[in-house]
Amino acid sequence: MGRRRYMCTYDGCGKTFVRGEHLKRHVRSLHLQEKPHECPYSGCTKSFSRKDNLKQHMGIFHSK
Template identity: 40%
Template sequence: MFAKSSGWMITFFYTSTKTVSQTPKRYKCEVCQKRFTRPSSLTTHSYTHTGEKPFKCPVEGCGRPFSVMSNLRRHQKVHKK
């Protein structure tokens, strides 16, 4: 970000940089053509198309399903209060 002062007014100029991954994205979603560097990322992404939620909360009476394991782990914290 750069700032340019002109009297009492300051104008900001934003610059952005895009990092290009050195890892080739070899795994392609056949539904939307999005590419991934890891097969596990493609698998997780595929749940957005199928609606599958294979990770269930193990707490009795809950059983809330999640498509991403890390979301289940975050959810489990609500049961520890």
């Protein structure tokens, strides 16, 4: 396994990652609470930080 050289610098976190993009995803979803992927179904107010989580939600709750 690779070295975890990307560390989160938010106070009290310190979580480390092998890949820089994983650190960015961590910061956006956990610390910044960004959820840009909104469910397109009428009446559903769910939104997600990751597109794959939206796809999973749609498959579970909105599949026919």
